[in-house]
Amino acid sequence: MSVAFIDFETTGLDPDRHVIWELAVIVDGVEHCWQQKLNVGQLVAADPVSQKMTRFESRYHATTALTVANSLGGGDRFSELTQGRHLVGAIPSFDEERIRRQWVERFGWPTAGFPWHYHIVDVEALAIGALAAQGWRVDPPWESEDLSRALEVPMISDADRHTALGDARWAKAIHQAVMAMAVRPLTDPG
Ligand SMILES: [Mg+2]
Numbered sequence: 001m002s003v004a005f006i007d008f009e010t011t012g013l014d015p016d017r018h019v020i021w022e023l024a025v026i027v028d029g030v031e032h033c034w035q036q037k038l039n040v041g042q043l044v045a046a047d048p049v050s051q052k053m054t055r056f057e058s059r060y061h062a063t064t065a066l067t068v069a070n071s072l073g074g075g076d077r078f079s080e081l082t083q084g085r086h087l088v089g090a091i092p093s094f095d096e097e098r099i100r101r102q103w104v105e106r107f108g109w110p111t112a113g114f115p116w117h118y119h120i121v122d123v124e125a126l127a128i129g130a131l132a133a134q135g136w137r138v139d140p141p142w143e144s145e146d147l148s149r150a151l152e153v154p155m156i157s158d159a160d161r162h163t164a165l166g167d168a169r170w171a172k173a174i175h176q177a178v179m180a181m182a183v184r185p186l187t188d189p190g
Protein backbone atom coordinates (compact mmCIF):
# COMPACT_ATOMS: atom_id res chain seq x y z
CA MET A 1 0.00 0.00 0.00
CA SER A 2 1.40 3.29 -1.02
CA VAL A 3 0.88 5.60 1.91
CA ALA A 4 2.25 8.80 3.36
CA PHE A 5 1.95 9.44 7.08
CA ILE A 6 1.26 13.11 7.64
CA ASP A 7 0.64 15.72 10.26
CA PHE A 8 0.60 19.50 10.26
CA GLU A 9 0.68 22.12 12.95
CA THR A 10 -1.42 25.19 12.25
CA THR A 11 -1.86 28.63 13.73
CA GLY A 12 -5.43 27.75 14.71
CA LEU A 13 -8.51 25.78 13.87
CA ASP A 14 -10.24 28.14 11.42
CA PRO A 15 -9.13 27.35 7.87
CA ASP A 16 -10.23 30.80 6.71
CA ARG A 17 -7.89 32.59 9.09
CA HIS A 18 -5.26 30.08 10.18
CA VAL A 19 -2.48 28.45 8.21
CA ILE A 20 -0.08 25.55 8.34
CA TRP A 21 3.31 26.34 9.82
CA GLU A 22 4.86 22.89 10.29
CA LEU A 23 4.54 19.78 8.13
CA ALA A 24 5.70 16.23 8.59
CA VAL A 25 5.51 13.53 5.94
CA ILE A 26 6.84 10.02 6.41
CA VAL A 27 7.21 8.03 3.19
CA ASP A 28 9.00 4.73 2.67
CA GLY A 29 10.49 4.94 6.14
CA VAL A 30 12.00 8.38 5.57
CA GLU A 31 10.91 11.25 7.77
CA HIS A 32 10.52 14.72 6.28
CA CYS A 33 9.66 17.67 8.45
CA TRP A 34 9.76 21.36 7.64
CA GLN A 35 8.27 24.68 8.58
CA GLN A 36 6.75 27.37 6.44
CA LYS A 37 7.55 31.01 7.01
CA LEU A 38 4.57 33.02 8.14
CA ASN A 39 3.96 36.62 7.20
CA VAL A 40 3.03 39.29 9.69
CA GLY A 41 -0.69 39.01 8.97
CA GLN A 42 -0.63 35.26 9.57
CA LEU A 43 1.26 35.74 12.81
CA VAL A 44 -1.18 38.38 14.01
CA ALA A 45 -4.15 36.14 13.16
CA ALA A 46 -2.72 33.16 15.05
CA ASP A 47 -4.81 31.77 17.86
CA PRO A 48 -2.90 32.03 21.17
CA VAL A 49 -4.37 28.74 22.39
CA SER A 50 -3.03 26.88 19.35
CA GLN A 51 0.29 28.69 19.59
CA LYS A 52 0.67 27.53 23.17
CA MET A 53 -0.42 23.96 22.47
CA THR A 54 2.07 23.56 19.61
CA ARG A 55 4.77 25.48 21.54
CA PHE A 56 5.08 27.80 18.60
CA GLU A 57 7.27 30.38 20.29
CA SER A 58 10.05 27.98 21.13
CA ARG A 59 9.76 25.72 18.09
CA TYR A 60 9.10 28.02 15.15
CA HIS A 61 12.36 28.97 13.50
CA ALA A 62 11.64 32.04 11.43
CA THR A 63 15.16 32.10 10.05
CA THR A 64 15.18 28.58 8.67
CA ALA A 65 11.51 28.21 7.74
CA LEU A 66 10.90 27.94 4.04
CA THR A 67 10.44 31.47 2.92
CA VAL A 68 7.57 30.95 0.51
CA ALA A 69 4.83 32.17 2.78
CA ASN A 70 1.58 30.29 2.61
CA SER A 71 2.57 28.19 -0.34
CA LEU A 72 3.57 24.59 -0.61
CA GLY A 73 7.20 25.68 -0.70
CA GLY A 74 10.32 23.61 -1.05
CA GLY A 75 9.81 22.65 -4.67
CA ASP A 76 6.24 21.74 -3.83
CA ARG A 77 7.67 19.21 -1.52
CA PHE A 78 4.42 17.95 -0.10
CA SER A 79 3.05 17.21 -3.57
CA GLU A 80 6.19 15.39 -4.59
CA LEU A 81 6.33 13.30 -1.44
CA THR A 82 2.69 12.31 -1.52
CA GLN A 83 2.22 11.80 -5.26
CA GLY A 84 -0.36 9.06 -5.73
CA ARG A 85 -0.24 8.04 -2.08
CA HIS A 86 -2.98 7.71 0.50
CA LEU A 87 -2.58 10.32 3.22
CA VAL A 88 -2.66 8.58 6.60
CA GLY A 89 -2.95 10.49 9.84
CA ALA A 90 -4.93 11.12 12.98
CA ILE A 91 -8.02 12.91 11.68
CA PRO A 92 -6.27 13.70 8.39
CA SER A 93 -9.35 15.51 7.06
CA PHE A 94 -8.20 18.47 9.18
CA ASP A 95 -4.78 18.48 7.57
CA GLU A 96 -5.98 17.70 4.07
CA GLU A 97 -8.47 20.55 4.00
CA ARG A 98 -5.66 22.96 4.78
CA ILE A 99 -3.16 21.59 2.30
CA ARG A 100 -5.87 21.60 -0.37
CA ARG A 101 -6.43 25.29 0.25
CA GLN A 102 -2.74 25.99 -0.12
CA TRP A 103 -2.62 23.94 -3.29
CA VAL A 104 -5.60 25.71 -4.81
CA GLU A 105 -4.24 29.14 -3.85
CA ARG A 106 -1.07 28.36 -5.68
CA PHE A 107 -2.15 26.28 -8.66
CA GLY A 108 -5.90 26.74 -8.96
CA TRP A 109 -8.45 23.96 -8.75
CA PRO A 110 -6.89 20.77 -10.12
CA THR A 111 -9.04 19.34 -12.87
CA ALA A 112 -7.07 16.10 -12.71
CA GLY A 113 -7.37 15.88 -8.94
CA PHE A 114 -4.84 16.62 -6.21
CA PRO A 115 -1.46 14.89 -6.41
CA TRP A 116 -2.17 12.59 -3.47
CA HIS A 117 -4.78 9.84 -3.58
CA TYR A 118 -8.28 11.09 -2.84
CA HIS A 119 -8.90 8.32 -0.31
CA ILE A 120 -7.46 9.49 3.00
CA VAL A 121 -7.13 7.22 6.02
CA ASP A 122 -7.87 8.14 9.63
CA VAL A 123 -5.86 5.87 11.92
CA GLU A 124 -8.26 6.44 14.80
CA ALA A 125 -11.12 4.99 12.76
CA LEU A 126 -8.83 2.13 11.74
CA ALA A 127 -7.99 1.51 15.37
CA ILE A 128 -11.64 1.39 16.42
CA GLY A 129 -12.44 -1.18 13.76
CA ALA A 130 -9.43 -3.28 14.65
CA LEU A 131 -10.27 -3.12 18.33
CA ALA A 132 -13.89 -4.03 17.65
CA ALA A 133 -12.67 -7.13 15.85
CA GLN A 134 -10.81 -8.03 19.02
CA GLY A 135 -13.90 -7.54 21.14
CA TRP A 136 -13.24 -4.02 22.40
CA ARG A 137 -16.17 -1.65 22.26
CA VAL A 138 -15.06 1.95 21.84
CA ASP A 139 -17.74 4.37 22.96
CA PRO A 140 -17.55 7.89 21.55
CA PRO A 141 -16.10 10.25 22.40
CA TRP A 142 -12.90 8.29 22.82
CA GLU A 143 -9.44 9.36 23.84
CA SER A 144 -6.47 8.72 21.57
CA GLU A 145 -4.58 7.51 24.64
CA ASP A 146 -7.11 4.71 25.16
CA LEU A 147 -6.82 3.52 21.56
CA SER A 148 -3.05 3.60 21.84
CA ARG A 149 -3.02 1.60 25.07
CA ALA A 150 -5.42 -1.05 23.75
CA LEU A 151 -3.25 -1.49 20.65
CA GLU A 152 -0.09 -1.54 22.79
CA VAL A 153 1.32 1.41 20.88
CA PRO A 154 3.25 3.86 23.06
CA MET A 155 1.48 7.21 23.28
CA ILE A 156 3.38 10.21 21.98
CA SER A 157 5.52 11.74 24.71
CA ASP A 158 4.44 15.13 26.01
CA ALA A 159 7.54 16.63 24.40
CA ASP A 160 6.59 15.33 20.97
CA ARG A 161 2.84 15.76 21.16
CA HIS A 162 1.49 18.48 18.90
CA THR A 163 4.67 18.50 16.90
CA ALA A 164 4.11 17.53 13.29
CA LEU A 165 6.70 14.77 13.33
CA GLY A 166 5.64 13.38 16.70
CA ASP A 167 2.03 13.14 15.60
CA ALA A 168 2.92 11.66 12.19
CA ARG A 169 5.04 9.00 13.92
CA TRP A 170 2.15 8.09 16.15
CA ALA A 171 -0.18 7.78 13.15
CA LYS A 172 2.37 5.49 11.53
CA ALA A 173 2.68 3.36 14.67
CA ILE A 174 -1.10 2.94 14.95
CA HIS A 175 -1.34 2.08 11.25
CA GLN A 176 1.43 -0.49 11.58
CA ALA A 177 -0.14 -2.04 14.66
CA VAL A 178 -3.44 -2.49 12.83
CA MET A 179 -1.85 -3.75 9.62
CA ALA A 180 0.21 -6.23 11.61
CA MET A 181 -3.07 -8.01 12.42
CA ALA A 182 -3.67 -8.64 8.72
CA VAL A 183 -2.85 -12.02 7.30
CA ARG A 184 -3.88 -12.14 3.67
CA PRO A 185 -4.65 -9.55 1.02
CA LEU A 186 -8.25 -8.61 0.40
CA THR A 187 -7.84 -9.48 -3.25
CA ASP A 188 -6.86 -13.05 -2.32
CA PRO A 189 -9.77 -15.19 -3.62
CA GLY A 190 -9.23 -17.90 -1.19
MG1 LIG B 1 -0.19 17.57 15.13
